[in-house]
Amino acid sequence: MTNQTSNKQLMKQVGLSKSIVRSNRRSKATSFLFVLPYLLLFGSFLFFPLIYGIYISFHDYNLLSKDHVFIGFENYIRIFTPDTALSSLFFEGLLKTFQFVIFSVPLLVIVGLGLALLLNSLPGKIRTFFRTVYFIPYAISVSVISIIFLWILDTNSGLLNNYLMQLGFDPVPWLTKQPFAWISLVLATVWWTIGFNMIIFINALNEVPEDMYEAASIDGASAWQKFYRITLPSIRPIMLFVVITSTIASFNVYGQPYLMTRGGPGDSTEVLLMGIVQQAFEQRELGSASAMAILMALIMIIVSVIQFKVSNATNKGGA
Amino acid sequence: MRQPVKKTLLILLAVVLAILFLIPLFWMVMTSFKNDFEAIAGGLNWFPKNFTFENYTYTLLSQSINVPIFKWMFNSLFVGIVGSGIIVTVDSMAAYGLARLDVPFKKYLFPLFISTLMIPFVITFLPLYMQFSNLGLLNTYMALIFPYTANAFGVFLLYQFFRGFPKELEEAARLDGANKWQIFIKVVVPSARPIMWTLAIFSFMTIYNDFLWPLVATNTPEMRTITTGIAIMQQGSFVSSYGKLMALTTIATIPIVIVFLIGQKQLIKGITQTGIK
Numbered sequence: 001m002t003n004q005t006s007n008k009q010l011m012k013q014v015g016l017s018k019s020i021v022r023s024n025r026r027s028k029a030t031s032f033l034f035v036l037p038y039l040l041l042f043g044s045f046l047f048f049p050l051i052y053g054i055y056i057s058f059h060d061y062n063l064l065s066k067d068h069v070f071i072g073f074e075n076y077i078r079i080f081t082p083d084t085a086l087s088s089l090f091f092e093g094l095l096k097t098f099q100f101v102i103f104s105v106p107l108l109v110i111v112g113l114g115l116a117l118l119l120n121s122l123p124g125k126i127r128t129f130f131r132t133v134y135f136i137p138y139a140i141s142v143s144v145i146s147i148i149f150l151w152i153l154d155t156n157s158g159l160l161n162n163y164l165m166q167l168g169f170d171p172v173p174w175l176t177k178q179p180f181a182w183i184s185l186v187l188a189t190v191w192w193t194i195g196f197n198m199i200i201f202i203n204a205l206n207e208v209p210e211d212m213y214e215a216a217s218i219d220g221a222s223a224w225q226k227f228y229r230i231t232l233p234s235i236r237p238i239m240l241f242v243v244i245t246s247t248i249a250s251f252n253v254y255g256q257p258y259l260m261t262r263g264g265p266g267d268s269t270e271v272l273l274m275g276i277v278q279q280a281f282e283q284r285e286l287g288s289a290s291a292m293a294i295l296m297a298l299i300m301i302i303v304s305v306i307q308f309k310v311s312n313a314t315n316k317g318g319a
Numbered sequence: 320m321r322q323p324v325k326k327t328l329l330i331l332l333a334v335v336l337a338i339l340f341l342i343p344l345f346w347m348v349m350t351s352f353k354n355d356f357e358a359i360a361g362g363l364n365w366f367p368k369n370f371t372f373e374n375y376t377y378t379l380l381s382q383s384i385n386v387p388i389f390k391w392m393f394n395s396l397f398v399g400i401v402g403s404g405i406i407v408t409v410d411s412m413a414a415y416g417l418a419r420l421d422v423p424f425k426k427y428l429f430p431l432f433i434s435t436l437m438i439p440f441v442i443t444f445l446p447l448y449m450q451f452s453n454l455g456l457l458n459t460y461m462a463l464i465f466p467y468t469a470n471a472f473g474v475f476l477l478y479q480f481f482r483g484f485p486k487e488l489e490e491a492a493r494l495d496g497a498n499k500w501q502i503f504i505k506v507v508v509p510s511a512r513p514i515m516w517t518l519a520i521f522s523f524m525t526i527y528n529d530f531l532w533p534l535v536a537t538n539t540p541e542m543r544t545i546t547t548g549i550a551i552m553q554q555g556s557f558v559s560s561y562g563k564l565m566a567l568t569t570i571a572t573i574p575i576v577i578v579f580l581i582g583q584k585q586l587i588k589g590i591t592q593t594g595i596k
Contacts, residue, residue: 024421027421027499028421028422028423030420030498030499030500031416031420031421031422031423031499032416032422032423034412034413034415034416034420034422034499034503035412035413035416035417035422035425035428037408037409037412037413038409038410038412038413038432038474039413039428041405041409041465041468041469042432042435042469042471044465044469045443045447045465045466045468045469046435046438046443046469046470046471047435048446048450049443049446049447049450050435050438050442050443050446052446052449052450053442053443053445053446056445056446056449115336118329118332118333118336119333121326121329122329122330122333123326126330126333130333130336130337132580132583133337133340133341134336134337134340135579135583136340136341136344136576136579137340137343137344138579139524139528139575139576139578139579140344140528140572140575140576141527141528141530141545141546141549141571141572141575142528142530142546143530143546143547143549143550143553143568144347144546144549144568144571144572145343146550146553147549147553147564147565147568148343148344148346148347148565148568149343150553151346151347151350151561151564151565152343152346157359157360159346159363162363163363166363191340191343196590199587199590199591200590200591203590203591248439251439252439252440252441254530254531255530255531255550258550259550259553273441273531276441276445277531277535280445280448281535286445286449289445290445290446293441293442293444293445294442296439296441296442297438297439297441297442300439300441301437301438301439304437
């Protein structure tokens with residue numbers, strides 16, 4: 001008798017744990033449905049293209065031909081073989097992209113921080129107004145920005161040269177001579193995107209504890225000392241974030257030189273992304289274009305990692 | 320004595336900068352009201368001598384030019400709205416699942432998604448082009464929408480929010496017999512509404528203003544978005560008609576500036592929350 005009941009109990013328990021397993025499985029399945037739609041989109045439009053891009057880069061992939069022959073690392077080797085058309089397209093493009101990064105990133109960071117400091121020193125009510133004004137260009141598309149600046153910077157009838165001529169200066173070939181073409185592209189880019197960095201800096205400045213400034217004031221620190229000793233070290237991580245995101249954005253520059261200078265004068269502003277698009281859609285060589293794109297992405301990732309490491313190292317050294 | 324002087328100088332600086340920021344937009348709008356002759360002549364007249372709407376009527380209504388501007392506007396708005404709608408729906412489900420539910424393999428899924436935030440668009444846009452081309456889906460709304468929906472940014476943003484969401488609310492609903500979907504729709508989504516709006520506005524602006532992808536994903540005039548359409552016009556029939564170009568850019572800019580001004584607060588919240596926390 002006792003044996004039978006304990007058996008029954010045992011059977012019940014087994015059944016119970018089976019149903020727990022079953023309900024657990026069902027619960028997991030339901031939960032998985034939450035992630036499934038994104039997982040499908042992620043797989044189809046990010047993960048798959050990533051692999052597909054690597055696959056294409058290992059092939060002689062001309063858009064006009066039906067056969068795409070596997071050639072291993074040949075596309076990459078050609079990029080690294082000096083004096084080939086592909087290699088000069090890649091490395092000259094890369095050089096110009098680097099130039100743009102080097103000209104634009106310091107301004108994007110410093111002007112962004114400057115605007116944030118200025119706004120924070122204004123009385124509260126008008127601060128919001130000016131923040132909106134400085135932020136508006138960020139909402140506008142690159143083609144609109146480019147057309148506005150094309151017109152303002154036009155050599156013969158642009159607004160800027162008209163003013164310069166009235167002041168007795170010669171007209172400046174803003175878009176057709178270097179270094180003015182770079183200056184124009186950087187100017188338009190700063191005007192367009194600076195609001196984003198400014199917002200990030202405003203937030204960072206607001207999170208610096210007020211009592212640190214008060215303590216410094218009691219010690220008789222000047223405004224400059226406060227900025228250098230308190231503000232800068234406190235916003236350091238955000239500064240790194242801004243430097244990295246601005247660098248990535250500047251690496252991806254395309255619309256401004258495509259529309260404002262068309263890569264010119266000569267090919268002095270023909271950045272790497274323009275070279276990749278040209279290789280893919282004018283030469284129709286998708287294989288080598290993909291190899292260029294993958295290398296560009298790798299370079300971007302490496303540069304970000306270096307910026308991160310350098311900043312961390314100097315941070316430790318300073319502390 | 321020094322403080323007020325300093326304050327006035329700062330305000331003055333802010334005003335000068337504000338003027339510099341607004342001049343290009345002001346010049347755009349004013350040029351759009353000048354006739355071609357006055358626009359080309361350049362000059363320094365801030366206000367048009369002969370105020371005219373002809374650039375607007377010509378760009379919007381003329382039959383003689385092949386500028387489907389209403390179609391472009393529709394395309395941009397449609398793609399922007401549907402795209403951000405999909406992003407907000409799909410990302411909030413995934414982020415909630417990963418943050419709160421017993422999703423299998425979530426230990427691997429979340430890092431996998433997040434690691435792709437490091438991957439630049441340049442690496443996927445050529446294979447994406449081939450993918451849509453192989454399927455015969457270039458020049459479709461699908462091509463203009465889906466690539467944006469794979470971005471992990473929204474999942475990352477919302478995941479952080481759901482991690483900090485108080486568990487008690489979900490518990491109470493569970494005790495009332497609600498299932499996961501009911502909890503998600505009736506309890507979680509209502510309280511996540513602000514952050515979801517942030518993501519929606521962010522996504523809308525990204526899609527509406529994107530340039531390179533719609534440029535390669537479309538090649539028929541009817542499927543262009545407004546940003547790519549403008550670029551085509553600038554290099555084509557409007558090449559030196561700055562009055563008409565400026566009318567076109569003004570029309571294109573109005574909706575996005577309205578979205579921006581309405582959603583500014585949400586947008587700022589989104590930007591600061593993606594900063595290092």
